[in-house]
Amino acid sequence: MIRHELYKILSRKSLWLVMGGCLALFIFFDPRSSGSNETLADPVYESLYADWGGAVTPDKVDAAREAMRASDAGDQSLLMEEGNVQYVVAVAGNSAAELVERKEALVQSLEREPTGTYAHRESKKELDMLNALENPYGFYLVNGWNSVFALIEPFFSVLLLAIMILLGVTPVYAEEYTKRTAGLILATKHGRRKIITAKLIAALMYTSIIFFLFHGTNLVLQFFIAGSFSGGDAPMQSLPSYLYAFSFDHLLAPYDWTIWQYFLVTMAVQLVACLCFTILVVFLSMLLKQTLFTFFLAGGLLAFPFLLRQFGMDEGFFAYLNSFSYLEFIRVERLFQAYEAYNLFGYPVLYPIMLVIIFTFISGFLIYGSFLYFRHHQVHR
Structure with missing residues (x-):
């Protein structure tokens, strides 16, 4: 049943056309694959590392x-x-x-x-x-790793992941209503539980496939550009490379991680964030019953904090709304750039951990709400 639901998602040719276009965007039009990376590979820096490294x-x-x-x-x-x-x-x-x-x-x-x-x-x-x-x-010489992380944080990568999730997941339930098969499914013996579970698991598996395909392609691409992933044992505070962007985003990071450890953490957190967003999209697809409405509402909920920030609404309540949003969760790298903790029952909880707790709770509530909704859903003949 899960295999069938996953096949229904992955068998859409239009989805793979969009996926191919998205991959082509950051493979062929990625500025990291041009002059800056040629400088990064300059052997002069390797010779200077002997004295200054x-x-x-x-x-x-x-x-x-x-x-x-x-x-x-x-x-x-x-x-x-x-x-x-x-x-x-x-x-x-x-x-x-x-x-x-x-x-x-x-x-x-x-x-x-x-x-x-x-x-x-x-x-x-x-x-x-x-x-x-x-x-x-x-x-530290962290050329390859710097390029890998360049895909994780920018809004461009969040947009690509969000588009692929929305395109693949919004029809999960809406398609059943469009084809008028929802009533038939719900009238079956296991329609109100097993099929719901299968659709949810298939959507989460699809998101995982897309996630690893994006980042796997990026790893391979950057390996060929940089030639290696040396410097993985350097402290994460050495990212990104000061030599080229003169960006010091990680200097205040309080985490005692090497670069490769930081990479694994960011990958894990961003994957959890994408899965949580997928659960939201599945829930909206079930409620709205129309692919187009689900697409724009889910996309709007993701982009809403960004729009607020563009209008200068980033203080007080809106600051919390921006910080604890699906968008910031998926942008992941910002979560680890400085020490930031929140009061939870009198104890400080780090910002990334707080986000995971909040969205795990929200996702659990949405899953429970899905089963509760269909438990009382009437089958219309």
């Missing part, structure tokens, strides 16, 4: 700043690549100093806040996480 040290920071000052004054001529690396080392030194300052501030907070209060628990949790980091800053 690894965790930052005071001696490296002093040497980098001195060379940068000499270059600015015209006393010394540097290659662009060497100047980039020295800039990375200088920034890493600043980040290391800021980490020490933050830990000192948290120690003071612990001394100031009474034991057992939420403020004390939150400060202790953050301090414990930062103490586990040791020295996560430095210069």
